[in-house]
Amino acid sequence: MADDDFEKQVVVVRSRLPVAAKHFDAKDVERVAFDVAGQRDVALDLWDQARDAADEAWRECRRRLRREYGARNPHGGWSTFVLFAAVLSGAFSAALAAGLRSDPYETEGILFVLATISGLGDLIVLIAVGWRPLNWGMVRMQIGIAVTLAVAAAFQLTRPAMPVAPLVFGAGAIGIAGLILALLVRALRPAEREEIDTAINVAVDRMRPEVDAIAARLQAETLEKLSAQEQERIVALRTAALVDLAALGDPQPAVEEVVPAGGVIISAFLVKWNSYLRRE
Known part of the structure; x- marks a missing residue:
C-alpha cells in the first residue's frame, strides 16, 4: 500500500473515534482499524x-461459588442480604x-417489627x-447487628x-451471641x-485457565478469517493511530506490534x- 493511502486510512481511523479520549480505548481503535481495513463484520x-x-465466565464463576458455599457465598449469598437487612433494622431499632x-412509646409497634426482623x-x-x-465482610455486618441491638436494649x-x-432484649442477646459465635x-x-x-x-484463579483457552480459540479463529496482508494492515493501522493519538495528547495504553x-x-x-x- 502506498504511504499516502496508508496515511489517509490512519486519518480515517482517527476520524471515526469519539472526540473525547475518555469515551474510547485501545480496543475501540482496533475495532475501527478492522473497519477501515474492510473487516468490520469480523x-x-x-x-x-x-x-x-x-x-x-463470570456467571459460571458465581455459580461455582453458590454450589460450593451456599448461604456463606461471599459474593451475593442469600445470607448477605439477610444480614444487611438485619443491620438496617437494628440501626432503626436503636434510633427508635x-x-x-x-416518642418511644408512640413507635413501640414499629420497634417491635424492626427488632423482630433484625433478631x-x-x-x-x-x-x-x-x-x-x-467471611470477614459478613462478620462486620454481624458486629453491626450486635452493636445496634445492644444499644436498643440499653435504651430500654x-x-x-x-x-x-423483652423482645428487644432477646434480639440483643441473639446479636451478641451471634457475634461471639462468629468470632469463635x-x-x-x-x-x-x-x-x-x-x-x-x-x-x-480456577476459572482463569478456561478463560485463557477461550481467548486463544477466539484469536485463532479471527486470524483464520484474515489474510496475512489484512492482519498486517490492521496491526499497522492500530499502531499508527495509537501513536498519532498519543502525539495529539490522547494517549492510550501502549500496544506492542507483536499483538x-x-x-x-x-x-x-x-x-x-x-x-x-x-x-486491581
Whole structure:
C-alpha cells in the first residue's frame, strides 16, 4: 500500500473515534482499524464473542461459588442480604429506642417489627451457617447487628418497662451471641477461615485457565478469517493511530506490534473479565 493511502486510512481511523479520549480505548481503535481495513463484520463478531465469553465466565464463576458455599457465598449469598437487612433494622431499632425525633412509646409497634426482623434474620443465618466460619465482610455486618441491638436494649433499660422490652432484649442477646459465635468459629477454624476469606480470588484463579483457552480459540479463529496482508494492515493501522493519538495528547495504553489483529479486543474483555480483576 502506498504511504499516502496508508496515511489517509490512519486519518480515517482517527476520524471515526469519539472526540473525547475518555469515551474510547485501545480496543475501540482496533475495532475501527478492522473497519477501515474492510473487516468490520469480523471485528464486531469478535467483539460480541469476547464480551459474551467474559460475561459467561463470570456467571459460571458465581455459580461455582453458590454450589460450593451456599448461604456463606461471599459474593451475593442469600445470607448477605439477610444480614444487611438485619443491620438496617437494628440501626432503626436503636434510633427508635433512643427516642430520636420520635416518642418511644408512640413507635413501640414499629420497634417491635424492626427488632423482630433484625433478631430473627440474624438467628436464621446463624442456624443456616452452623459451625462454619463466615467471611470477614459478613462478620462486620454481624458486629453491626450486635452493636445496634445492644444499644436498643440499653435504651430500654433507661425507661419504665415497655411491653416490647423483652423482645428487644432477646434480639440483643441473639446479636451478641451471634457475634461471639462468629468470632469463635473463625478463631478455632483458621484453615476454613482463610478459605472463605479468599474464596472469590480462588474461584477466579480456577476459572482463569478456561478463560485463557477461550481467548486463544477466539484469536485463532479471527486470524483464520484474515489474510496475512489484512492482519498486517490492521496491526499497522492500530499502531499508527495509537501513536498519532498519543502525539495529539490522547494517549492510550501502549500496544506492542507483536499483538496480532484482534488481540487487543480479546485482551480487553478476557484479561480483566470480572469486576474484581478490573479493580486491581
